[in-house]
Each structure stands twice: as structure tokens, then as C-alpha cells.
Amino acid sequence: MAAMHITAAVYINDAESGLIQDIEQWLQKLAPEGPDYHHHRTGETNGDAHLKNLLIHNQVIVPVTKGKLDLGPWQQIYYAEFDGRRRKRMIVKIIGE
Numbered sequence: 548m549a550a551m552h553i554t555a556a557v558y559i560n561d562a563e564s565g566l567i568q569d570i571e572q573w574l575q576k577l578a579p580e581g582p583d584y585h586h587h588r589t590g591e592t593n594g595d596a597h598l599k600n601l602l603i604h605n606q607v608i609v610p611v612t613k614g615k616l617d618l619g620p621w622q623q624i625y626y627a628e629f630d631g632r633r634r635k636r637m638i639v640k641i642i643g644e
Contacts, residue, residue, distance in 0.1 A: 557627070559622050578595045
């Protein structure tokens with residue numbers, strides 16, 4: 548499963564709202580919105596979104612067993628878009644039997 552945009556990410560984690568907020572705050576500390584990133588010299592203003600993608604990554608591998616996602620009891624797949632101006636796209640590939 549992969550996010551098809553450089554300012555988006557896909558990850559697997561616990562489906563708990565407090566943890567989701569913790570992840571958002573952690574990303575904001577590591578790659579805050581607003582600073583004058585070198586990328587902004589190109590006319591873009593989404594340097595933080597590119598850095599957040601590097602922290603979370605753009606793809607995950609998920610096992611499929613008997614045609615169903617084989618996730619742990621609390622695991623969920625999340626799509627994170629760090630530059631909300633973009634249209635969202637994902638690709639899912641199933642390899643094997």
C-alpha cells in the first residue's frame with residue numbers, strides 16, 4: 548500500500564485518538580509548519596510536508612491471509628496528507644496467492 552504523493556504517508560498504528568494526537572504533535576515538533584525552508588525558495592510553502600513524509604514513509608507492507616488483511620487486534624492503516632491542497636491517491640498491490 549503506497550501513498551502516491553510526496554507530501555503524504557501511509558502507516559500502521561494503534562487506533563487510539565490520543566496516540567493519533569501524539570503522532571501529529573511529534574511530527575509538528577520535528578518538522579514545524581512555517582519556518583523558511585530552503586524548499587520555499589522554489590515558490591512552494593510545503594517544506595514541512597516533505598519532511599514529515601520522510602519521517603513516516605510513503606508505504607507499508609500488509610499481510611493478506613485468505614483474502615483478508617491480517618492486522619493485529621488494534622492495528623489500523625492510516626493515510627496522512629501533510630499538504631491538504633493536494634488531491635489524494637493511493638495504490639494497493641497484492642502479490643502472491
